[in-house]
Amino acid sequence: MTRLIVFAISVISLIGILSLRKFKEEAVSNKRFNYVEEEKDWKKFKAAINPVKKKKKAVAQAPVATGAVVVLDTEELKNGKKLYAKCIVCHGKYGEGKPAQKAPKIAGQYAWYLEEQVVNIQKGIRVNKVMMPYVKNLSPQDISDISAYVAKLPWK
Ligand code: HEC
Structure with a gap:
């Protein structure tokens, strides 16, 4: 032991x-x-x-809208631009919207959507008292023309 x-x-x-x-x-x-x-x-x-992550590629900056931003190559677009003059007070020259007016950005939005909204506002289906006076006398053709024009404004 x-x-x-x-x-x-x-x-x-x-x-x-x-x-x-x-x-x-x-x-x-x-x-x-x-x-x-x-x-x-x-x-x-x-x-x-932890190896350094690759930097993200810089996102291409959307062009800043200036001057003639829509090529007015059709009668509809010309009419649309003319009629849009009334909408500028609230939605801005380039459809960028104005927070002070509580007016949304509409530039670059689908034309069919814009058209539908304006028609609905005109009919009172969508209630928008401030916009009503500006849209109540627009013909269906006018609404379609404005929508086509606004849809072509650049979505910044
Ligand atoms: C007095 C200010 C004013 C004027 C002028 C005006 N709008 Fe508006 N618009 C508004 C406001 C405010 C709204 C948002 C209303 C809401 O919340 O429903 C709006 C909403 C819209 C919308 C819906 C946008 C969306 O994203 O749903 C469209 C389209 C539109 N306006 C188009 C026009 C057009 C076209 C004209 C010219 C004929 C015009 N507006 C003139 C104030 C105005």
């Missing part, structure tokens, strides 16, 4: 000595902590673990 204990103790101490020797082999540095160096190291490490 004593032999066994002695044997066990010697084995444990042998393991202990071996591991101590291993520990000694580790480079010991008495370099003082250098914040700048450490930070550099940290940044390198961080960059290595």
